[in-house]
Every structure is written in structure tokens, then in C-alpha cells.
Amino acid sequence: MKSRFAPSPTGYLHIGGARTALFAWAYAKQQQGHFVLRIEDTDRARSTQTSVDAILDGMNWLGLDYDEGPFYQTERFARYGEVIQQLLATDKAYYCACSKERLDTLRADLMAKGEKAMYDGCCRDKNLSSGVVRFKNPIAGVVTFADAVKGKISIANQEIDDLIIARTDGTPTYNLTVVVDDHDMAITHVIRGDDHINNTPRQINLYTALNWTLPEFAHLPMILGSDGARLSKRHGAVSVMAYRDAGFLPEALLNYLVRLGWSHGDQEIFSLEEIVSLFDLKDINKAPASFNEEKLLWLNQEYIKNATPEYLIQQLDWHLNHQKITTEQGADLASVVALLQQRSKTLVEMVAGLKMFYQDFDTFDKKLADKQFKDTKPLAVLLEKLSVLDTWQADEIKGCIKQVCNDLEIGFGKVGQPFRLALSGNGNAGNIDAVAELIGKPTTLKRLEKAIQY
RNA sequence: GUCCCGUUCGUCUAGCUGGCCCAGGACUUUAGGAUUUCAUCCUAACGACAGGAGUUCAAAUCUCCUACGGGACACCA
Incomplete structure (x- = not known):
């Protein structure tokens, strides 16, 4: 058994192409067959090397590995x-x-x-x-x-x-090249978008004229945008790499994509191994599906929540570099990630939340600060207690906050909220005691002073 | 326009070898609960078989028609 993914390099790898690739890949793995990548670049006017690279990058990021190829049709003109x-x-x-x-x-x-x-x-x-x-x-x-x-x-x-x-210049066109390649490469399963259904009979006639055996055909329904029209640039991000940039995990995207048109009962979350072991062409839906980013977001969050900090750090690398944030100095990155992974829908969000551990901020969120820092008494008392704290640990810090509450006879929120704003600058932070521990004593005290002076 | 394909909650879908379905799950939304904000988590609610005719004791499931949607009709792939 052998399947293939045969994109034409006239743009980046888009969501629809990625899903086609995923299905062909999954089926090959499932059947313990081979998966071939073939670049259909016979249209020399529109094909570019940049696009080839973009497609390869996309495949690579998604982890869709191929057993053969990439083959280039331009290298097969003689045939x-x-x-x-x-x-x-x-x-x-x-x-x-x-x-x-x-x-x-x-x-x-x-x-x-x-x-x-x-x-x-x-x-x-x-x-x-x-x-x-x-x-x-x-x-x-x-x-x-x-x-x-x-x-x-x-x-x-x-x-x-x-x-x-x-063509007049002698170069072959698509319907001929697919047939020749699929035959020569011994493709047994042609899995592609259903926009090719109309081409299939002509290709079958070509196979017959050449006396070649036919492969199996599997035509996947298209992916539609939210307005029901075929997914395209005007629906927003359609490039696979744009999803990486937006902070999605490749397995979350893959999981979302596989559920777009394919199902296995009521199961929603599939590991890569499960996709491979469970995938079957007969469970593919006939009707087109529309792309829904909210569900993708939910899935991404699920994957972030359940990932190991080590894995997340690895995936975070690109974003950290991209935003020029260095994490060598300061809090332990794994601990910070562990703290943040319960509250980040995307890696981009995580990076935003992680900044406060490695960079100072210039100003506090004005609206929040005006409210939270109106009465600085709680923070002042807290500062006193924290500055004499010997062991800088979450439990101890929490104890200090509670003491302040008792001393001033106020609720936890009256101290916790301003404290959280003092440390984060924008109020977005998790368990305040854990956050303070990771930020470290000197920085915590420094930011507290800054807040009191606000 | 012609041909091909399709049509279950707003979205993704289960069900389609007819009865277990006054249709199940998930996302979203809404209302509660837990929580030091947010987030997470728990509970509940809202919400669909495109329409019509037929076959049958019985249809989301089979047949036909209509409507709607998508795709194809390139010296693109």
C-alpha cells in the first residue's frame, strides 16, 4: 500500500492541504504502507522555490514524515x-x-x-x-x-x-503527469481533495489507454470557511505556519484537522498514535466541513494543559526567540511553564504571561492600578513582612499575606489583588504566592515598592 | 448554464446493515457551584434529522422530486 501527497508549489502549505496530507499520511501509517511526497511543479510560471520550502517547512513542523520523496515533476519531463x-x-x-x-x-x-x-x-x-x-x-x-x-x-x-x-512548448499538463507518476511510483491509494472528482474519469481513461492498473481513489470533502465558501485567504489565517506563529501546538492542529471530516465515535482527543491506529477511510464524512477556530483553541488549550513542561519549553523556543526574550537569568523556566500551562490557550499567551518573570515592566495597567493601589496600606504591611522573611517559599509568602489580612482585618483579595498587580503589572498571574516565589525576593520587594509609590 | 458531489443543534460530529433516537457527544453560549482575580474544574440549560411525496406495522436511516450549498467545466494543479 502506498499513498501520496502531491501539492503544487504555488503558495504556502495551507490548512486544506495539510488535512489532505494528514489523511494520506495517517492511512499509509495505518496500513503500514509508504507515504510519498511529490511536488507538482509542472506549471513553471507559477511554481516557486519559496513555495517548495514553505511546504516542506509546514510538513516538517506538523511532523508528517514521508518515506519517499520529495519528488519533483520537473525532473521527470523525459518520462x-x-x-x-x-x-x-x-x-x-x-x-x-x-x-x-x-x-x-x-x-x-x-x-x-x-x-x-x-x-x-x-x-x-x-x-x-x-x-x-x-x-x-x-x-x-x-x-x-x-x-x-x-x-x-x-x-x-x-x-x-x-x-x-x-502544451505548445511540449511541457506536460497535470492530468497526464499525475497518472504517469502515480503509476510509476506504484501509488495504490490516491487520496486528495474532492475538487479532483471531475478529473478522475479522464485520468481513468488515461490509465485504460495506457493499459495500467487503477489505484483506489478517495476524495476528501473540502474545508469551508465560516461563511460556507471554500476556505481561502479572506477567511483569515490559512497557512499552517501562521498557526505555529499564533501559538498552536502541531499535535493540536493535527487533532483538530483529523476531526474535520473524520470521526471515531464520540472521541474528540486523539494522540498521534491513536490517529494512526484508528484511522480508516470509511469513517470519512462525505460532506464538507467548516473551519471553526474556537474549537481549535479549546483543543490547543487541552494539549498545553496536558503537556510536560519540557515539551512546552521546546515548543516555546521559537516564540521566545521571535520575541527576543531570554530566560537564562531569573526564574526556572520549567517551573514558570508549569505554573502557566493551566491558564494559557496558546503559546503566545504563555509567552505573554512569562514575560514578568524575566523582564521588568515600565508601567502598571492604569485602570487597575488606580483601583488597586488606592489604599497602599496592605502592600506596605506586606512589604514589611516579606522583607524579613528568611525562607522564600510559596507557603511562607502565603503565610505573610494571611498575616496582613489578620492584622488589618481584611479579606485575602484585598491583599492578593494589589499584590498580583504589583508583580505582574497587568493583573494576569496565577497563584500569587507561587508567582512571588519564582520571581524571587529582590524583584518582588522592588516591584512592591514601586507599587506603593504609584 | 451543463455535469459531479453533498445536506443531523450556530460549528465539528455519532447514528445511516430501518425499531434501543420525541436523536447522543464535543466546541460555543447561558445559568449555577468550587476558587485569592483570570483561567481551570463540576453541574445544568438552550439547541438539529433542509422541504415534500412514497415504501413499511415502523424512516434521521430506503426510493423519488424540489430547494439550497459546494465543486468542476484552463496550453492551473
Whole structure:
């Protein structure tokens, strides 16, 4: 068994492509087969190296490893040429010299007449020797195939025109290259987006003309945006790497993506191992799904909550560098992360919460400070008690706060809140005693003084 | 326009070898509870079988029609 992911390098790896890759990858792993990465770059005008790199980066970040490839179609032109010649020689293809203008008007006329815009086979029997090469699609009959997710699909050959397999400059086009590659690479399962359903019958005809055995086809429904239209740039972030930048964990994205169209009963959370062991094409939904960032956020939070601090630190590395925050000095990063992981939906949020342990802030949040620092008495008393504290530990610090409460006969919140603001600058912090412990005595006292002077 | 595919709570979905479904889970929202804010956690509530016809003792599940949505119709992939 062998599956593949075959993106064209005309942009970054987007969410829809990533899900297709994930499904093809998961099925290969599940079947203990191979997963192939193939770059379909035959459109030299639109393909770029930057896009190739972006796709590779995306795959790598997601952890979707491939057993073979990446293969590049541009390196296989000789082979395509061979197949085109073979088709020509066996009268399965012909040269067509129709001008673009003729084709355009033909299309417009047909549409106006209420018919499907198709090539009329004008040059089919002219026996020309130059121009584009078209495949001689059968005129009659019906092409039927059993799609692994959609079920039986039939299209009449009358609905299919003679597709171009080689351009004027001799370069091959998509429908020819996929067939040749999938055959040559011994792909047994073609798993791709259902925008390719209409191409499938023509490809099947090509397989037949070449006398090659057909692979299984599995067409995945598209991912739609919140407005029901196909997911695109105008729906916001669609690049996989944009999700890394926004602080998502790769396994959270993968988990979200796998549940978009695939299910295993009521289970929502799947480890990578579970995805691999449980994945099956028959559990894929036929209908398109729309992307919902709120649920992704929830999943991400779940993964952050359950991850080990060590793993989180590893994932945090990029964000820390990106925001130029150094954590060598000051609090123990693992402890800080452990404190923060219960309260961060994203890594970006975590970094925001982690700043106060490694950087001083210039000002307090004005609104909060005006309120919390109106009466500085509690903080002043707290400062006194903390400054004489010998063992700088959460329990001891908590004890001090309680003492202040007793001495002044006020509630915990009256001391805890201002204290929290004093240390964080913005009021966002977890267990205040633990926070103070990690920040350390000198810094805690310094910030307390600053708050009292506010 | 023509062809192909699809249609269960706002969203992701279970169920689709008909009865266990006056439809289950999750996200979101709302209301409570726990908590030193927030977050987390617990409890509860709201909320859907697109519409119609048919088959059947019985339909979300099978058939047909309609509506709506998506996709394809490139010398793009």
C-alpha cells in the first residue's frame, strides 16, 4: 500500500492541504504502507522555490514524515515525453492547432447555449503534427468508479472532452503527469481533495489507454470557511505556519484537522498514535466541513494543559526567540511553564504571561492600578513582612499575606489583588504566592515598592 | 448554464446493515457551584434529522422530486 501527497508549489502549505496530507499520511501509517511526497511543479510560471520550502517547512513542523520523496515533476519531463509519444503513436492522442481565440469563443458560445463548455474535437481527425497534444477521450460509454469516501460515481464520456496533455512548448499538463507518476511510483491509494472528482474519469481513461492498473481513489470533502465558501485567504489565517506563529501546538492542529471530516465515535482527543491506529477511510464524512477556530483553541488549550513542561519549553523556543526574550537569568523556566500551562490557550499567551518573570515592566495597567493601589496600606504591611522573611517559599509568602489580612482585618483579595498587580503589572498571574516565589525576593520587594509609590 | 458531489443543534460530529433516537457527544453560549482575580474544574440549560411525496406495522436511516450549498467545466494543479 502506498499513498501520496502531491501539492503544487504555488503558495504556502495551507490548512486544506495539510488535512489532505494528514489523511494520506495517517492511512499509509495505518496500513503500514509508504507515504510519498511529490511536488507538482509542472506549471513553471507559477511554481516557486519559496513555495517548495514553505511546504516542506509546514510538513516538517506538523511532523508528517514521508518515506519517499520529495519528488519533483520537473525532473521527470523525459518520462512524460515518452508517454506522450506512446499515446501519439498508438493513436490515443493527437495534435491540435486550435487558437486560444477559437477556444475562447467556442466556450462562450456553448455556455450561452446552456451547454457544458467543452472542446469540440475539431482537430481530432486532422492528423496534424504540431501544436498542443490532446488525449482522445472515448466518445461513448460511462466511466464509473467506487470512491472510498463518496461511494459510486459515474460520469458519461460525453461529458468529458479531449484534454490537453502537452502544451505548445511540449511541457506536460497535470492530468497526464499525475497518472504517469502515480503509476510509476506504484501509488495504490490516491487520496486528495474532492475538487479532483471531475478529473478522475479522464485520468481513468488515461490509465485504460495506457493499459495500467487503477489505484483506489478517495476524495476528501473540502474545508469551508465560516461563511460556507471554500476556505481561502479572506477567511483569515490559512497557512499552517501562521498557526505555529499564533501559538498552536502541531499535535493540536493535527487533532483538530483529523476531526474535520473524520470521526471515531464520540472521541474528540486523539494522540498521534491513536490517529494512526484508528484511522480508516470509511469513517470519512462525505460532506464538507467548516473551519471553526474556537474549537481549535479549546483543543490547543487541552494539549498545553496536558503537556510536560519540557515539551512546552521546546515548543516555546521559537516564540521566545521571535520575541527576543531570554530566560537564562531569573526564574526556572520549567517551573514558570508549569505554573502557566493551566491558564494559557496558546503559546503566545504563555509567552505573554512569562514575560514578568524575566523582564521588568515600565508601567502598571492604569485602570487597575488606580483601583488597586488606592489604599497602599496592605502592600506596605506586606512589604514589611516579606522583607524579613528568611525562607522564600510559596507557603511562607502565603503565610505573610494571611498575616496582613489578620492584622488589618481584611479579606485575602484585598491583599492578593494589589499584590498580583504589583508583580505582574497587568493583573494576569496565577497563584500569587507561587508567582512571588519564582520571581524571587529582590524583584518582588522592588516591584512592591514601586507599587506603593504609584 | 451543463455535469459531479453533498445536506443531523450556530460549528465539528455519532447514528445511516430501518425499531434501543420525541436523536447522543464535543466546541460555543447561558445559568449555577468550587476558587485569592483570570483561567481551570463540576453541574445544568438552550439547541438539529433542509422541504415534500412514497415504501413499511415502523424512516434521521430506503426510493423519488424540489430547494439550497459546494465543486468542476484552463496550453492551473
